Amino acid sequence: MSRHGAAAEATRLDRRLMALNEARELAAGAFPEDVLDSVLQVLERAGSRRSLSADHTVVGFFGATGSGKSSLFNAVSGEEIATAAARRPTTSEPLAGIWGTEGSEELLDWLEVRNRHHASPVPGFADEGTGLILLDLPDFDSTRAANRKIVERMVGLVDVLVWVLDPQKYADAAVHNGFLAPLASHGAVTLVVLNQIDRLPDRDIPPVLDSLKGILARDGLGKVQVIGASAVVGTGMDKVRAAIRQVATQRQAQSQRLGADVTRASARLAEASGQGAAAGVKxxxxxxxxxxxxxxxxxxxxxxxxxxxxxxxxxxxxxxxxxxxxxxxxxxxxxxxxxxxxxxxxxxxxxxxxxxxxxxxxxxxxxxxxxxxxxxxxxxxxxxxxxxxxxxxxxxxxxxxxxxxxxxxxxxxxxxxxxWTPFNIVHWLALLTALGGFAWLGVLAALGYFQLPVPEVPLVQGWPVPTVMIAGGALFGIVLAILAKFIAGAAxxxxxxxxxxxxxxxxxxxxxxxxxxxxxxxxxxxxxxxxxxxxxxxx
Incomplete structure (x- = not known):
C-alpha cells in the first residue's frame, strides 16, 4: 500500500488512541483499577512504539517446543541465524534478524532484544532497504518461567505475530486458549504456519489444514491466513515469505497491530461498563x-x-x-x-x-x-x-x-x-372624635353640676353632637378594626x-x-x- 494509505491509517489510529485515553480518563473511579491499568499499558505501549522507527516492521515467530520455529525462522531468513536444537528449550532469548539497520537499534533496545544479526539480502523477500526485523522467540510452553514471560511480553509488542504450529500439537489448548483466542481482534496482523507438513502423507495435509482453520474460526480468527510449510524441505516457504513481505511493504502492520490493541482495550472497557445510557435529569x-x-x-x-x-x-x-x-x-x-x-x-x-x-x-x-x-x-x-x-x-x-x-x-x-399608616391615622382620628364627644359631655355635666348656665347642644338628626361623636368614633373604630383584620389576612x-x-x-x-x-x-x-x-x- 502507498505511503498515503499508511499515513491515513496512522491518522485514524491517532484519533482512536485519543478517544481510548479519553474513555479511560472518564472511567476513572467507576471501573476497577486493573481494567484502567491494562488500558493505560496499551496507550503507553502505543506511544512508545510510534516514537520509534516507523520504517521497520517487527515480526515475531511464536511456537511450542518441537514446532520447528527456529528452523522456520532460518528458512525464511535464508541463512542459519538461529541454531536449531533437539533438546528443550530450543530458544532461551529473543534473536533478531535485521534488514535495514537505520533506526533499528532504538527499536530493539525498547524490545529488549540483545542478540541481533544483520541478515543478508534475500532476493524477492528482504534487502537492506526493506526495514524488516524477524524475531525468533523462546517457546511459549517452556518450563522456564523467564522464557514464558518473554513470550507474553513480546506478544504485546511485535507488529506481526507468526504462530508456528506442528501437525502433532496444532490443536493444543495451551496455544489456542492462552494466546490465539484472546488475540482474536489481531487477525489482520496474525499469520499461522503449520510447519513440518512433510511428516504427513499428502492425502492428510488438506484435512489437517481444514481442521486447523476450523479451530481458528472458533477462536475468532477465521480470516487469518493459514499456510502449510516445511522448513526442512522448503515447502510453502515462498508463501510464508510473500505473506511477511506483503505486511512489511504495506507499512501498515504497526498501525494495524496498535489498532487491534485499541480494539481489544475498548472491548475490555465496554465489558467493564456494560451497555446503556442514563435517562438523565428531568x-x-x-x-x-x-x-x-x-x-x-x-x-x-x-x-x-x-x-x-x-x-x-x-x-x-x-x-x-x-x-x-x-x-x-x-x-x-x-x-x-x-x-x-x-x-x-x-x-x-x-x-x-x-x-x-x-x-x-x-x-x-x-x-x-x-x-x-x-x-x-x-x-x-x-x-x-x-x-x-x-x-x-x-x-x-x-x-x-x-x-x-x-x-x-x-x-x-x-x-x-x-x-398601615392611613389606617393608623384614621383609627386615632376616630378615637380622638369619641374622646372629644366624651370631653364635651363632661364639660356640660360639670357646668350643670356647678349650677352654671349650660349652652344649647347642637343636634344632628335629633341626636346631640357629643353623643354622635362618641357613637360614631366607637362604631367607626370597630368597623375599621374588622376591615383591617380582613385586609391583614389577605395581605x-x-x-x-x-x-x-x-x-x-x-x-x-x-x-x-x-x-x-x-x-x-x-x-x-x-x-x-x-x-x-x-x-x-x-x-
Missing part, C-alpha cells in the same frame, strides 16, 4: 426533589410563621389604639424561629427550626434516592453506582445547607405595608405565598448545587464515555 424529577426537601426543611412551618407574624404586626399597627398594646405580649413567631433579625449573617447564625428527626431524614434520603434512581435509569451497573454515589455525597451536607438557605432567604418580615396570605416561593427557590438552589449538578455531571460523564468508547472501537 424537570419533573428536580421539582419533586425540591418539593420533598422543602417539606423536610420545615418550609411550611416558616411560611405559617411569616403569615402569623404579619397578622400580629398588622394588629399592632392598625388595631384599636385602646387595646392594641395587648398585642405586644404575644410573641412573634419569626423571632421564636430566629428568623427575624437585622444584620444577621447566615453563614454564622442558625435558625431555631426543629432539628431534623428520623421522619425528616428518611424523607430526605428517600427523595434523594428516588431522584438518583430516576436519573440513572438505563445506565449500566458501574455507572448507576457512580451516579447514585454522587447523589449520596451531597445528601450528607443537605441539613446544614438547607438551614443556611432558609436563614439567608429574605422573608421581608420587617417591611411595612403601605396601608398575610400573599406575603406567605411570596415567602414560600422564595424559600422553595432557595431550597431548589441547594438541591441543584449538592444533588442535581453532581448527578448531571456523572450522567454527562457516562454519555461522553460512551461517545469516546465508540470512537475508540470504530475501526
Amino acid at each position: 424537570a419533573a424529577s428536580k421539582s419533586r426533589l425540591a418539593g420533598e426537601l422543602a417539606a423536610a426543611a420545615n418550609v411550611p412551618l416558616v411560611v405559617d410563621a411569616v403569615v402569623r407574624s404579619y397578622r400580629l404586626e398588622s394588629a399592632r399597627r392598625t388595631g384599636w389604639p385602646v387595646t392594641r398594646w395587648l398585642v405586644r405580649f404575644r410573641p412573634d413567631p419569626l423571632r421564636r424561629l430566629n428568623l427575624r433579625r437585622e444584620g444577621a449573617r447566615p453563614d454564622v447564625n442558625r435558625t431555631s427550626l426543629p432539628p431534623a428527626g428520623a421522619p425528616e431524614r428518611a424523607r430526605t434520603d428517600a427523595a434523594v434516592r428516588e431522584f438518583a434512581d430516576a436519573a440513572s435509569d438505563g445506565a449500566p451497573g458501574p455507572w448507576r453506582a457512580v451516579i447514585r454515589g454522587a447523589a449520596r455525597e451531597g445528601r450528607d451536607r443537605l441539613p446544614d445547607a438547607l438551614d443556611q438557605a432558609i436563614e439567608s432567604t429574605e422573608l421581608k418580615a420587617g417591611s411595612t405595608a403601605w396601608w 398575610a396570605r400573599a406575603r406567605g405565598s411570596a415567602a414560600r416561593k422564595r424559600l422553595k427557590a432557595a431550597v431548589a438552589a441547594v438541591a441543584e448545587n449538592l444533588v442535581v449538578e453532581p448527578v448531571e455531571l456523572e450522567v454527562s460523564r457516562l454519555a461522553s464515555f460512551n461517545t469516546a468508547l465508540q470512537a475508540a472501537a470504530r475501526q
